[in-house]
């Protein structure tokens with residue numbers, strides 16, 4: 399490789415190494431990775447073909463060089479005393495070398511270059527992020543390694559990586575459980591060793607505060623490695639500490655208590671709608687108050703909650719329309735932001751769609767159903783949530799002139815596990831149902847933010863969540879939802 403090419407190589411790897419990817423926040427990015435993998439293997443195959451051709455060519459060059467020396471042999475004795483013969487030999491060797499160099503580096507670089515150009519290859523940072531997300535999901539949904547690996551198991555090395563990521567985030571209980579899982583799966587082919595695992599098992603238990611467990615694993619490590627002085631020191635420290643402390647938390651069992659209503663709602667532990675109050679809520683067909691466009695195709699409307707009033711509209715968008723919206727969005731998705739920019743409060747990929755025929759038809763449909771004007775509404779906002787994708791409790795509206803008076807949230811996919819929309823203040827969890835939408839007013843009639851409309855998108859545990867949001871603003875609604883000066887409306 400020449401210097402110039404080497405520089406390009408270094409530059410490229412430099413660029414590649416500094417950019418992490420958003421695999422975690424979007425299932426779409428993961429889907430792209432499948433194509434990328436197929437492509438990558440194809441490029442490798444092309445590269446091998448090129449290598450083979452080059453090897454053939456080099457063999458024939460070698461043959462030519464051998465023939466030349468055969469027909470024009472240099473006589474060592476003559477060359478050593480005849481300066482012209484020596485000169486000839488020098489030239490010949492030089493020329494051979496140039497030829498060899500030329501052929502060994504020939505044109506393969508271009509094929510090689512296409513291999514380097516895979517900018518989407520997951521970086522170590524991406525692997526860590528994905529592991530980190532899995533651990534967050536475990537914390538959120540209180541899952542053991544064996545719960546989360548029921549469908550797809552991890553080998554000892556993968557589990558060890560999970561443990562390390564948890565350990566580095568000071569999540570010592572999850573780290574411990576992963577190291578334990580890894581140890582159960584050690585084989586002669588694992589890179590991870592029993593010694594490393596014993597060390598981390600002991601250390602995680604120590605940090606978690608389970609000294610008897612830390613002592614147990616340190617002792618096992620010492621049996622395996624009797625001359626290890628570090629372990630001896632640790633062991634005596636743990637034994638000493640054990641007498642000073644009297645608490646001994648159980649590192650093997652996850653604490654399943656939670657007083658956070660957002661998380662409990664997401665886990666399905668509470669849902670006020672199962673109470674008596676729910677039975678009073680109703681289901682009916684609506685024509686949007688006699689809207690002519692809905693007279694012959696009324697929408698199925700279900701009251702999900704009364705205060706704040708949350709209405710679910712069923713089958714308001716066709717499969718084809720949803721597919722079109724996803725198709726338009728896919729190439730434009732980028733990491734969603736909040737007022738604070740990109741944060742872990744909101745992990746999804748999203749895009750505001752410009753009006754085209756489909757988007758305009760959906761907007762009109764929303765106006766017809768809600769009876770509100772969408773003139774001052776924001777563009778339709780499509781979001782895709784990947785592994786662990788979530789949006790922590792937030793308000794859609796804030797005190798503002800022309801605030802977001804109402805939210806129309808369309809579910810464009812079912813989600814197998816997780817991904818509910820929850821209202822922690824009132825204890826309601828709404829499951830995504832493909833083709834349906836939910837609607838609520840964020841503002842009281844007097845213009846104040848209705849604090850009960852605080853809501854969250856639960857982390858997606860299994861599945862792929864697509865939603866489209868239409869945020870409708872106050873301007874234009876003066877005659878549609880008259881304001882009120884009352885404190886209570």
Ligand SMILES: *[C@@H]1O[C@H](CO)[C@@H](O)[C@H](O)[C@H]1NC(C)=O
Nearest residue numbers: 539540541542544545546548
């Ligand atoms: C996880 O596993 C534990 C114990 O095996 C079980 O009791 C629990 O229900 C599982 N949790 C989930 C969410 O599957």
Ligand SMILES: *[C@@H]1O[C@H](CO)[C@@H](O)[C@H](O)[C@H]1NC(C)=O
Nearest residue numbers: 553554583584585586587588
């Ligand atoms: C270890 O690798 C060898 C060679 O790939 C394979 O034959 C063997 O089954 C593997 N052992 C285990 C326990 O996976």
Ligand SMILES: *[C@@H]1O[C@H](CO)[C@@H](O)[C@H](O)[C@H]1NC(C)=O
Nearest residue numbers: 718719721722723724725726
């Ligand atoms: C969406 O994109 C896929 C893949 O490119 C294509 O097969 C499908 O026909 C598109 N659907 C619509 C409704 O445009």
